Amino acid sequence: MKFKIEKYLVKKAEQLAFIKIKHDGEFKVEGYSVPNGGLDVPIKNEVLVKGIKENTAQDNINAMSIADAMIFIIGIDSQFKNNNEYRKFLDAFSKKINLDLKAYMGYMSRKYFDIGECTDSLIYLKAMITMYPEDIDGLYHYAIVCQEVAKQYQKDMEDEAMNKFLLEALSKLEKVIELDEGFALGYYHLGYHYYNQGQYIKARVIWEEACKLGLDPDLIAEIQENVGKMDFKVQYEEGYNLVFQGKCEEGLKKLLPLEEEHSDWWNLLFMIGLAYKDMNEIEEAKKYFEKILLIKPHQVDAMVELGLCEATNFNLEKAIEHFETAAKIKEDPEILCNLGMAYLNNGNLDDAIYYVERAHELDSQDEVTIACMKELSKYR
Known part of the structure; x- marks a missing residue:
C-alpha cells in the first residue's frame, strides 16, 4: 500500500531506540527464530527511561514492549528494512499470548486520539492498514485521523503538509467505498473532499449516494443543505467542462445565467471570457478579462x-x-x-x-x- 505522508512521520522514529537480540541469546519467543546475524529491535524511549528510573531497565524490555515498538516503526515507515522480520515476530508473539493485533492497534490508536496525540494515533492505524490493507474499519478511521492531522497543519499554516494529509484521506476513503459500496459514512466524508477540490458534480453524486445508503437524519439534513447551496457551483462546473470540450455555446448557456448573482466571481468571468475567445468573439472576451482585472488587478x-x-x-x-x-x-x-x-x-x-x-x-x-x-x- 502506498502512502503520501510518510515523510511527515519520520521524526516520530526519534521516540525509539534499537537494541540487538542475538540468534542464540536468552530472548526467545515460541514460534519465532531470530536470524543468525541477530536482529535490531525497537523499544520506545519512554520504556527505557522508566526502567532506568526504577532500576528495572532489563525487566521493562520484554516481548510486549518490543512488539509495541515494532508496530510503531511499521506505522512510521512502511518500507523499513526489518519490517518483514518484525511481522514474523508479531505473528508468532500474538499467537503465543492470544493477542488480537488489529484490536490492539485500534485500542492504542483510540488511546492516543483521546488525549489529543493525533499523529501517534495515526501511526497505529497506519501500521494496521500496512499489515491488513483491506481492513475497511482501519482504512476508514485512518482517513478520519488524517483529516484531524490536516487540521493541525492548517492551524500552523503549513499548507503543503495539510494538502498531503487531505489527499491521503481522500485516497483511503476511495479505497473504503471500493471495498464496501454500502459504507455510507465513507461517501459522506468523501463528498467533502470532492467539494473542497472544486469537484462539485462528483461531490453531489457521492452525497446523494450516501443519503440513499442511510445516514443519521442530522447528516442527511446537512448533506441536503450543502447540495442546495452548491447548485450554482455544479452548474459552473458543467459549464466549464463544456467549454474545455470545445462546446462553447452550450457552456455559455450554463455560465451566463450565473453572472448576475456572481458578478465578482473571477473564475466564472474567466471561463466566460475563454468561451467567447474560442468562439472568436474577441471583443466580448476582452470585456470579461478586463472585468477580472478590475476585481483582481x-x-x-x-x-x-x-x-x-x-x-x-x-x-x-x-x-x-x-x-x-x-x-x-x-x-x-x-x-x-x-x-x-x-x-x-x-x-x-x-x-x-x-x-x-x-x-x-x-x-x-x-x-x-x-x-x-x-x-x-x-x-x-
Whole structure:
C-alpha cells in the first residue's frame, strides 16, 4: 500500500531506540527464530527511561514492549528494512499470548486520539492498514485521523503538509467505498473532499449516494443543505467542462445565467471570457478579462488572455504591454514565449530572442518553449 505522508512521520522514529537480540541469546519467543546475524529491535524511549528510573531497565524490555515498538516503526515507515522480520515476530508473539493485533492497534490508536496525540494515533492505524490493507474499519478511521492531522497543519499554516494529509484521506476513503459500496459514512466524508477540490458534480453524486445508503437524519439534513447551496457551483462546473470540450455555446448557456448573482466571481468571468475567445468573439472576451482585472488587478492568467486577444486582433503593442506586465508578476516560460513571439511578429528580433531564450533557461523541456526556439532559428 502506498502512502503520501510518510515523510511527515519520520521524526516520530526519534521516540525509539534499537537494541540487538542475538540468534542464540536468552530472548526467545515460541514460534519465532531470530536470524543468525541477530536482529535490531525497537523499544520506545519512554520504556527505557522508566526502567532506568526504577532500576528495572532489563525487566521493562520484554516481548510486549518490543512488539509495541515494532508496530510503531511499521506505522512510521512502511518500507523499513526489518519490517518483514518484525511481522514474523508479531505473528508468532500474538499467537503465543492470544493477542488480537488489529484490536490492539485500534485500542492504542483510540488511546492516543483521546488525549489529543493525533499523529501517534495515526501511526497505529497506519501500521494496521500496512499489515491488513483491506481492513475497511482501519482504512476508514485512518482517513478520519488524517483529516484531524490536516487540521493541525492548517492551524500552523503549513499548507503543503495539510494538502498531503487531505489527499491521503481522500485516497483511503476511495479505497473504503471500493471495498464496501454500502459504507455510507465513507461517501459522506468523501463528498467533502470532492467539494473542497472544486469537484462539485462528483461531490453531489457521492452525497446523494450516501443519503440513499442511510445516514443519521442530522447528516442527511446537512448533506441536503450543502447540495442546495452548491447548485450554482455544479452548474459552473458543467459549464466549464463544456467549454474545455470545445462546446462553447452550450457552456455559455450554463455560465451566463450565473453572472448576475456572481458578478465578482473571477473564475466564472474567466471561463466566460475563454468561451467567447474560442468562439472568436474577441471583443466580448476582452470585456470579461478586463472585468477580472478590475476585481483582481494582478490576475496573471487574465492578463495573458488579454494579450492573446490583442495579438489575435494584430494589436501587438497592446499585446506586448499585457505580456510584459504578466511576466513581471510571474516569470513563467509560457508567458515569456508569448512575449517573445509578440516581439517577433512586431519586428523586434533581439527582444524576441532574449525572452524566448530566458524561457528556455527556466525550462528547456517545455514544449511551447521548444517550438518557439525552432521558430526563432528561422530568423537567425
